[in-house]
Structure formats: structure tokens, C-alpha cells
Amino acid sequence: MKLKIFFVIYAFVTNICPVTFCQTGEASIRNKVLEDIVKESSDTNSKLEKKIGELDQKIKDIDDALLSSKSEEETISKLRERIKILEEKEQAQRNQELSIYTANYQTAVINLVSMEKEIRPLELFAASRDFYDELNEVSNPMSYDGYKDWFTIFKKFVNEKKDKDATLEVTSKILNTVGDFTGSIGITGALSECLFDSIGKFIESLGSRDKKLRKQSVEMFNLTMILSQYANDKNLIESEWSTIETELSELKEVQKKNIAETLKSLSIDKNDFDQKFLQETNAIKSLNYLNKIKDLAKGKVESERKNNIDSWKDNIYLDMQTVQSLKIRFGQNTTHIFSNLKKYQDLVNKYKKDTSIGVKVISLEGKLSRLEKAFDQTFNPQKYISDASRMYKIY
Template sequence: MKTLLIALFVLMVSGGVWGQVDSLLVESEQKIIKTDKNIDNLKEEIALLNQEVSNGRQNDSEQIRSLQVRMSKMEDLQNEIERRELEVYTYNYQAAVLQLIKLNSLLNNLDLYEKTKSFYEDINKIGNPLNDPKYESWKQRFNEYISAKKNQHPTLNVLQNFIHKDSSTIGMLINNIPYMNVLSEGISLFTQNYKKDKRIYKESSEILMLNVKLSSFNKEIEMINNSEALKVAIENYTGIYNAVLDENIERLGESKGRFTKPLYSAMEESEYMNTLKLKAAQYVENKRNDNIRNWKTEINTLLNSVQKINVDFAELALKVTNDLKAYQNIINKYKQDLDFKGRFNDAERSLENIISGFEKNFPINNKIDYSLYLTP
């Protein structure tokens, strides 16, 4: 009868630390494969001995000899099963420890929040209508109109709150939907007031149309995500990751400073990860020797915690990846509009910087794979 032992998720990413980890686990995997073959061979031998004993063709002495050999083979089989169990747990815990190195490398290299923070700032500039050059030649008359008519209309009174102290320019308008609607209504009132002045009416109509487009743009941006939500998600994940990391390096007798130190050369990287692999194997063996009955319980807990943060990171990275694609689609949609000409230059550069970082450290087409072994 076969029962599931453990399935440890491993993010399969080419290059750097990622490829190195996979090669370090080959030796441990080969041990499991070899033991598997030994187990299969012993089972076949035992089955043949059972057949010889049960077919009634052996005399008493031959049967006794067959039973003795069978008992010896059964002992060998049990030893191999226990060996395989230790090898499987060793392999999985080695993979878990090395996975923590992978995640640490990704968290440092991707620098998710700082890179996306710059992008959000650029996106907010696009969505703020007051950053458009068209406002420069028009806004003084608009400001004067607001000051003169603010007591006659509540919308204008609200807009007055966004005028700078010197009353020369409108202050930074929060580019969310309610305030954009207020601004649009104020521009509409202003446009109607200057119907007879064709120049002002034309400028105001164009700016009103621009404001409508920006409102639509901001709505689409808000539907994706916001920088504060991403910041909280990354901070929460980092806190959980550090807790899991602390728990494991304490058991390995490893220094956190050493564990999180950047590895600058392939040789240094290989040597350190090989050291961690040996420490992980020794930890599992010591646990089994110290508590032969329940040694697997603590190992399972450690494996499950690493598995969880591994999957959580994949989900976080996938969420960011999908958001980046959505932002890219929105930019491609609006940058063709002449009213948005040149407005997306900074945002596109920021977005390209983030995407290139993802493609280098966490490929967009990355798949989550996992190593799975079954115990006899």
C-alpha cells in the first residue's frame, strides 16, 4: 500500500540560484531512485519465495530454507523502506531550505514595492488633469470664475478648496473618481458661462473632453490595484517569510546574516548551498535518531510552512504580473489618443523597468512544479 508522504512545491526558474538548487538535489534524488529499485527487487524476490513455499513442491528442509531466506528478505525490505523514508524527508527538507534561499534572492532582486512605487507615481501624474499643458493658458480664467461664483454653486465652492493660497493655480487635485466628477462639472459650468466667447468656449470644451477621458482612464486604473494595497501585501508576506526563515535557520544552527548575505560568485553560491544541504540532511537524521516514533511530525511542520510561503509568493508574483499586463494594455489603449500624446513616456519607462526585472528574475511564463514521492 502506498501513502502520500509530502509534496514540496518548487518554483522552477532558470538561471542564478534557481538552476543551482536543482542540480544540488540530484544526488539526493538518485539515492531515492536507487532505494526504490532495491525495494522493488526485494518485493519480487519475496513474491517468488512465497510462490515456492505455497506450491507444495518443496520438501521440509527446502521449505525451512525458503522461509528463512524470506524472513531475511523481509528484514532487508523493512530496512530499505525506512532508508527510503529518511531519504525522502531529507530530500524534501533540503529542497525546503534551499527554497528559502531562492525566495530571499527573489525578494531582494525584484524589489517589488520600490519599483512599483515609481510606476504608481507616474500613473498618478497621467491621471491628474492639472498636469496637462492645455490647462496652463486656460486655468487663470477658470480660477477667477471659481472665486467669483463659488457662493452661487456648491460645486464651485468645493473646487475653491483646491486653489492655492495665491489663487493663481488650482492645487493638486486628487485624481479619484468623485473629485474628477466635481472638476468636470465645474468646467461644464464655466463653459456654459462663456458660450459667447468662442476661444474660451472652444478651449473649455476641449478640456472638458480631456477630463472625461481622464476620468475613464482613472476608473480603469482603479479597477486593477493600488500602491497601498501592494505595499501591505508585500509587507505581510515579508513578515511571514522572515518568521519561517528564523524558525528554520535556528534549527540548522545557521546565522541569519550569513543566510541572507548576497552570493556574488557561482563558486561561493555553490559552496554555501552545499553546506546548507548537508546541514539539512544532518538535522533530519538527528531528529530521527532522537525520536524514532514522532521524528516526522516536526519535519512535516517545517515543510508545510515553507510550502505555504512558496505558494504565497507565487500567487503574489502572479498577481503583480497580471496587474502589469493590465496596466500595459491600458497604456497601449490610451496613448494612441492625441490628447494623451507624450503623457505616458515616464510611466512606460517605469513599467518596462518592472517587467524586465520580472522576466529576468521571475519569468512571466514561469510554472509552479513540485517534487512528489510516495512511501511504500
């Protein structure tokens, strides 16, 4: 059974909201920490900007005083004072730079550890089969009035005549292998061609002796052909899910690797992280744990600057870029999912006016609309990508 990674969102349609799937609370906790990071950095930056401005003014005053200096001793004194103020200014600028890198690195780390709870809902989309089951039910000929009884007559004809006709013999073998046709099998490819030929032979064998059965057979033939076309169109859409699943799996692996490296660099035990954050359902405890991670991230930047004076910014910047890339890839993955969901609307539009299957197809429309709306409201792919591309602050 192929994984359909989006259908747990049907929980929204039926007003069921599993704790692991509802992201509003989780997002609020993450956003609260991110807002605190921005505020702290902004306040620090403002204070340092003010201090740098004051020091610039002192330097200007000294420069003006030097122009009117009346003695060598006074000039030397002013120059010493000027050097001291320049050193203070350089230190303030370094602190300003440290504040900016710290805030951006904290933002990267908080986003990275929170991605686990963002990716998890996508992995849980296989938990609900309702929408997918209805899609299959439309393509299941046995669910249409009269088809099952007619198919029994047709199958009897195939078994009786198979020894004299190669097409009927092949059809008989297929039917004995797969049983009655259902939506889970689908009437597509070589199977459909063989079946169509056999139904045609069956109709021709009826002649005019049984007008009622002949009329019913023509109707069932038309229904079978429409369902074959529908199943083929549906399968083309669903084949795209394997690509989406691969993208998500690769993203998950990269994210896991980066989380493991980040936790190690912050001296955070993975089991402790799993228990106190990923598995934690108490919002306050989750918030406190994220704040702890935020503080450790700050210490990491300070330590990097102290111990790697020449390359500390490069190391921090690389980590920031890695997280941003992951966030954008996650947004692209959800965009891919949403785009594929849209294709189901094209499928509905194509078949909803068909006289044979239109009624069943129309029943999908409302649920599909709510599915798309719920997904967009939960993940909002375009906003996610936009936010990820602007996740760092430049002061």
C-alpha cells in the first residue's frame, strides 16, 4: 500500500484534532521564544548604538579640542583620551556584532529543534484513509448498481468460452488471479484492453436474443471504460506522492543529522531533549526548555568567538545557512503537496458531469475543498518559505 502522506488532514474536516497534529500551541511556544530573541537583541543593539553615538561625539569633541590645543602636554593627553575612546567604540562594535550573530544563531537553533514538531504532522498524514478510500470507491465498478450481478454473468461467459478464444483465456486467468475488480486494483493498462475486448465479444455473442442484457452490457461497458479512464487519471496524480515521500524522507534525514550535531555542540543529551521537549505536552515546560536551549546557543556563540577568533563568524554563519536551507526545503515540500492536492480538483472537475460516475465524484468536492483549506491554513507553504527566507535579522 502506497503511503498517502496527506490524508490525516481529514481530521480537520471531521473536527478531530490530535494533540500531535495541532500545531497552533507548538507554533505559539516557538514564536514566543523567537520574539524574545528579537526583543533582547534589539534592546541590546539600541543601547550599543546609543553608546557608539556618544563615543563618536566624544571623539569629535576631542578632535575639535586638538585644533586649539596650546601645549604639547595637552595634545598628548587628548590623543591618549582619544585612543581610549576609540578602543571603547571598537569594543562596543564587537559587542554589537556579537549580539547580532547571537540572536541569529539562537533563531537558527530554535527553528531547527522545532522542525521536528513541524515535520511530524506530514509523516502522520497516512493516519486517515477516508478521502483516499472515497477516491478508490469511485473507481470501484462493484460499487455501482447492477454491476456486480452483470459481472457474474460476464465472468461465466468468459470461463465457458475461454478454451476457444485466446483473449477470453487471458481474461479468465487475470480474473482468477485478481478476483473481482475493485478500486484498489484499478482497470488500467493492458488489463483494461484485454477486459474491453472480452466485454465486446460478450456483447456480440448476445445478438438480439436478450435485448435487456445487451442494453445492460453496453451500459456496463461504458461505465467500465469511464472508470478505467478515471483510474488512470487518478493514478497519475498519486504517482507523484512517491516523489513527495522521497523528498520528505531526505529532508527528515538531513534534519535529524543536523539536530544531533547541534545538540552535541550544545552539550544537550538527546534522550533529555526527546523527553523534555519532543514528548512534552505541558506548554510551560516546553517553553522553559526552549529558553534553556536559547541560553545554551548564546553561550555557544560567545565560546566560539573567544576560542576561534579568526573563524567564529564563519562557523556560526554556516550553521545559520544550513537551518535556513532546511526551512526552505520544508516549505517547498509542503508546496509540492499542496500542488498535488490541487490536481484532485482537476480530476473532480473532469468527471463530475459524467452521467455514469458524476454523482459519486461530486461527493468528493466538498471534502476536497475542506482538505485543501485545512492544509493551507495549517502549513501555508508560501508564507513558510517567505518567513524562512527572512528568518534572520540585520541591524
